[in-house]
Amino acid sequence: xxxxxxxxxxxxxxxxxxxxxxxxxxxxxxxxxxxxxxxxxxxxxxxxxxxxxxxxxxxxxxxxxxxxxxxxxxxxxxxxxxxxxxxxxxxxxxxxxxxxxxxxxxxxxxxxxxxxxxxxxxxxxxxxxxxxxxxxxxxxxxxxxxxxxxxxxxxxxxxxxxxxxxxxxxxxxxxxxxxxxxxxxxxxxxxxxxxxxxxxxxxxxxxxxxxxxxxxxx
Amino acid sequence: xxxxxxxxxxxxxxxxxxxxxxxxxxxxxxxxxxxxxxxxxxxxxxxxxxxxxxxxxxxxxxxxxxxxxxxxxxxxxxxxxxxxxxxxxxxxxxxxxxxxxxxxxxxxxxxxxxxxxxxxxxxxxxxxxxxxxxxxxxxxxxxxxxxxxxxxxxxxxxxxxxxxxxxxxxxxxxxxxxxxxxxxxxxxxxxxxxxxxxxxxxxxxxxxxxxxxxxxxxxxxxxxxxxxxxxxxxxxxxxxxxxxxxxxxxxxxxxxxxxxxxxxxxxxxxxxxxxxxxxxxxxxxxxxxxxxxxxxxxxxxxxxxxxxxxxxxxxxxxxxxxxxxxxxxxxxxxxxxxxxxxxxxxxxxxxxxxxxxxxxxxxxxxxxxxxxxxxxxxxxxxxxxxxxxxxxxxxxxxxxxxxxxxxxxxxxxxxxxxxxxxxxxxxxxxxxxxxxxxxxxxxxxxxxxxxxxxxxxxxxxxxxxxxxxxxxxxxxxxxxxxxxxxxxxxxxxxxxxxxxxxxxxxxxxxxxxxxxxxxxxxxxxxxxxxxxxxxxxxxxxxxxxxxxxxxxxxxxxxxxxxxxxxxxxxxxxxxxxxxxxxxxxxxxxxxxxxxxxxxxxxxxxxxxxxxxxxxxxx
Ligand code: HEM
Ligand SMILES: [Cu+2]
Numbered sequence: 001x002x003x004x005x006x007x008x009x010x011x012x013x014x015x016x017x018x019x020x021x022x023x024x025x026x027x028x029x030x031x032x033x034x035x036x037x038x039x040x041x042x043x044x045x046x047x048x049x050x051x052x053x054x055x056x057x058x059x060x061x062x063x064x065x066x067x068x069x070x071x072x073x074x075x076x077x078x079x080x081x082x083x084x085x086x087x088x089x090x091x092x093x094x095x096x097x098x099x100x101x102x103x104x105x106x107x108x109x110x111x112x113x114x115x116x117x118x119x120x121x122x123x124x125x126x127x128x129x130x131x132x133x134x135x136x137x138x139x140x141x142x143x144x145x146x147x148x149x150x151x152x153x154x155x156x157x158x159x160x161x162x163x164x165x166x167x168x169x170x171x172x173x174x175x176x177x178x179x180x181x182x183x184x185x186x187x188x189x190x191x192x193x194x195x196x197x198x199x200x201x202x203x204x205x206x207x208x209x210x211x212x213x214x215x216x217x218x
Numbered sequence: 219x220x221x222x223x224x225x226x227x228x229x230x231x232x233x234x235x236x237x238x239x240x241x242x243x244x245x246x247x248x249x250x251x252x253x254x255x256x257x258x259x260x261x262x263x264x265x266x267x268x269x270x271x272x273x274x275x276x277x278x279x280x281x282x283x284x285x286x287x288x289x290x291x292x293x294x295x296x297x298x299x300x301x302x303x304x305x306x307x308x309x310x311x312x313x314x315x316x317x318x319x320x321x322x323x324x325x326x327x328x329x330x331x332x333x334x335x336x337x338x339x340x341x342x343x344x345x346x347x348x349x350x351x352x353x354x355x356x357x358x359x360x361x362x363x364x365x366x367x368x369x370x371x372x373x374x375x376x377x378x379x380x381x382x383x384x385x386x387x388x389x390x391x392x393x394x395x396x397x398x399x400x401x402x403x404x405x406x407x408x409x410x411x412x413x414x415x416x417x418x419x420x421x422x423x424x425x426x427x428x429x430x431x432x433x434x435x436x437x438x439x440x441x442x443x444x445x446x447x448x449x450x451x452x453x454x455x456x457x458x459x460x461x462x463x464x465x466x467x468x469x470x471x472x473x474x475x476x477x478x479x480x481x482x483x484x485x486x487x488x489x490x491x492x493x494x495x496x497x498x499x500x501x502x503x504x505x506x507x508x509x510x511x512x513x514x515x516x517x518x519x520x521x522x523x524x525x526x527x528x529x530x531x532x533x534x535x536x537x538x539x540x541x542x543x544x545x546x547x548x549x550x551x552x553x554x555x556x557x558x559x560x561x562x563x564x565x566x567x568x569x570x571x572x573x574x575x576x577x578x579x580x581x582x583x584x585x586x587x588x589x590x591x592x593x594x595x596x597x598x599x600x601x602x603x604x605x606x607x608x609x610x611x612x613x614x615x616x617x618x619x620x621x622x623x624x625x626x627x628x629x630x631x632x633x634x635x636x637x638x639x640x641x642x643x644x645x646x647x648x649x650x651x652x653x654x655x656x657x658x659x660x661x662x663x664x665x666x667x668x669x670x671x672x673x674x675x676x677x678x679x680x681x682x683x684x685x686x687x688x689x690x691x692x693x694x695x696x697x698x699x700x701x702x703x704x705x706x707x708x709x710x711x712x713x714x715x716x717x718x719x720x721x722x723x724x725x726x727x728x729x730x731x732x733x734x735x736x737x738x739x740x741x742x743x744x745x746x747x748x749x750x751x752x753x754x755x756x757x758x759x760x761x762x763x764x765x766x767x768x769x770x771x772x773x774x775x776x777x778x779x780x781x782x783x784x785x786x787x788x789x790x791x792x793x794x795x796x797x798x799x800x801x802x803x804x805x806x807x808x809x810x811x812x813x814x815x816x817x818x819x820x821x822x823x824x825x826x827x828x829x830x831x832x833x834x835x836x
Binding site: 004005007008011032033035037040041044045047048049051052054055056059062063066067068143144146147149150151154158168172176181 | 335437448449471825829
């Protein structure tokens with residue numbers, strides 16, 4: 001057998017040809033990268049998101065200490081309160097990991113519960129952020145006040161929007177798990193939501209460390 | 219060249235069993251609810267071609283204004299609007315969508331797949347793109363077009379100077395950006411994960427590779443400009459201070475965010491054309507592409523370095539000598555992989571048994587014309603020289619050589635080459651050649667003299683010039699060239715329309731080509747391939763025909779597979795995203811709570827339609 005014929009025979013043997021995917025949007029998934037389509041898509045999306053938040057955070061630092069007038073970060077930040085909301089968000093990464101883990105082991109109703117707890121933590125975090133914004137506005141820092149006001153609200157606001165999207169996403173996944181549309185074999189859909197959730201969490205850790213904590217280390 | 223061992227037409231497989239969740243549709247419904255990558259591709263291409271004509275018309279108008287000195291055919295404001303819309307249209311609504319047309323139609327065929335990874339998301343990208351195109355052009359009807367240049371420099375776009383057109387511009391671009399990012403994710407997954415068995419990465423055709431590289435460029439370069447656009451929108455809607463100098467804002471922030479996107483973007487425009495040329499030259503020179511791997515790797519290298527050169531557009535912005543020197547150096551480096559490709563193409567032609575049908579003419583012309591544009595680019599890579607050339611017609615000449623002489627010639631080549639695959643019919647070669655020669659002559663008459671104009675000091679974006687500047691001749695030539703190109707384009711449009719109906723019937727493989735797309739019928743069936751081909755080289759169809767022991771073998775039993783069903787969800791959810799933009803535009807004309815009401819409804823609509831989307835059977 002020539003080398004080519006051998007290669008062809010090998011490919012046919014391994015059942016590569018004619019694989020019909022697993023319903024939903026995946027067609028023929030030859031799975032070259034050893035990663036399911038959805039998961040690869042989420043990874044790519046997160047790469048894109050890195051550039052998005054990278055640009056927002058870079059803008060914040062580009063304008064740091066360049067405000068003309070207006071309140072300064074140190075005059076509005078309350079590390080205590082933000083630490084609590086940060087802690088809640090971090091906890092949600094743990095509960096998310098549990099949701100993925102249980103889904104992979106086929107414990108679907110447990111997974112659904114973990115998803116709901118995660119969504120609840122996320123919603124609480126957003127609630128804290130709404131309070132924080134409200135509080136800052138009352139102190140006198142608005143979107144229009146200064147470069148600090150503009151950059152701070154837009155950067156953290158877009159992060160909050162991402163958390164909110166994540167909460168909706170988790171609720172949808174929880175519903176699909178509950179109705180049996182995401183069975184154990186499709187745990188990758190839970191896992192994908194998890195990837196996004198952890199990413200949003202990491203972005204917050206970056207913001208909390210460099211925007212909030214560093215302000216007090218100076 | 220040896221005789222054919224096997225014929226592609228003779229390769230028949232038993233009828234496959236296809237499984238759909240929902241029944242088929244016909245007529246208009248078929249197009250509105252389609253998730254077929256081929257139909258999506260055709261709509262992208264047609265929309266791109268349409269906007270190519272619109273952008274051309276805009277150029278024709280402002281070239282009439284510039285034909286003679288001290289002309290009063292139009293005023294400065296109209297001129298600025300037309301130039302801005304011309305460039306925005308050509309980049310985002312003509313070249314990118316035509317490229318997307320090729321990507322959609324061809325990528326699954328090139329890699330032996332039945333569709334893209336996420337067919338409904340693909341349709342969503344299409345509708346969102348059309349929404350963005352609509353929004354940008356709607357500015358003509360409501361308050362006039364944007365007039366700040368396609369680069370939208372702050373503070374020209376700010377609340378103080380930018381008219382209502384800017385709101386259409388930034389929000390329309392934001393839609394296009396969402397569309398491109400979704401598409402890029404889709405195609406990265408498709409090319410990486412859905413290749414036919416045996417198609418290792420290095421067996422992916424060069425065109426497939428270039429499409430892969432540009433998806434990474436899109437995925438990573440659109441976010442910065444999206445942030446830039448959002449900040450602009452916030453400045454205009456809510457009075458934030460991002461680009462407001464009196465509040466300490468720095469207009470250079472926009473320039474960085476824009477060019478961090480803008481330079482990768484120029485490679486998004488050119489790499490697919492390079493891919494097309496790399497597919498066509500070997501077919502009509504009857505030789506494999508010289509150094510295929512080098513062509514692929516230089517494309518990847520261009521993609522990487524393309525992210526490190528953006529500030530060569532800002533040499534005059536006062537970044538300081540260190541930054542200027544660094545960006546001059548990276549810019550010079552990027553010319554190296556470009557040169558590598560040029561030598562590969564020449565090496566392919568060297569000693570080939572050449573024939574010259576229309577696609578080959580365009581592909582050959584691409585090489586020297588694009589090279590001229592590359593050379594002028596290399597000249598203003600030198601920061602001190604660029605201080606002289608920046609914002610002059612020399613730069614205008616540069617980017618028209620690379621965009622018209624490069625990207626557009628490549629897309630024309632691809633159109634003539636793949637037309638038979640898409641429609642099942644050939645385009646007229648005679649009319650094609652008329653189009654080719656007129657267009658080539660017209661573009662050189664218009665753009666070559668602009669090098670001289672630039673060196674003589676004519677700035678870009680001025681709506682008229684005095685007679686004693688002595689720029690008359692070159693400007694008159696510019697206008698004459700545009701008229702010649704217009705005639706060429708009319709011939710092209712006529713050719714496309716007539717050939718769709720009356721062109722000679724093309725078989726599966728009219729050009730005796732080498733890659734998998736020519737294995738399918740013309741036009742390909744919904745499922746593309748009746749059986750999953752097994753790929754053993756980078757030239758599977760060529761080897762089937764000409765290499766002993768390498769034929770593609772059809773299975774004895776019909777394959778069964780699942781095909782994606784028709785769906786309204788992509789269009790509906792894209793419509794709700796468009797609704798958000800409409801809220802923003804309402805805010806421009808009727809400030810108040812409109813924005814929040816419409817935005818809230820749109821958000822509910824998006825969530826609802828996404829829920830419907832994920833719950834429907836595919
Ligand atoms: C050898 C490769 C290239 C080099 C070294 C190069 C270099 C440059 C430089 C330094 C500028 C800034 C000039 C100025 O504003 O003063 C420029 C402008 C430009 N280039 Fe290139 N370029 C190259 C290839 C390309 C390609 C392939 C494209 C598009 C397909 C392109 C499109 C443009 C455009 C659109 C502008 C003008 C943007 C504007 O200000 O409106 N270039 N190029
Ligand atoms: Cu550039």
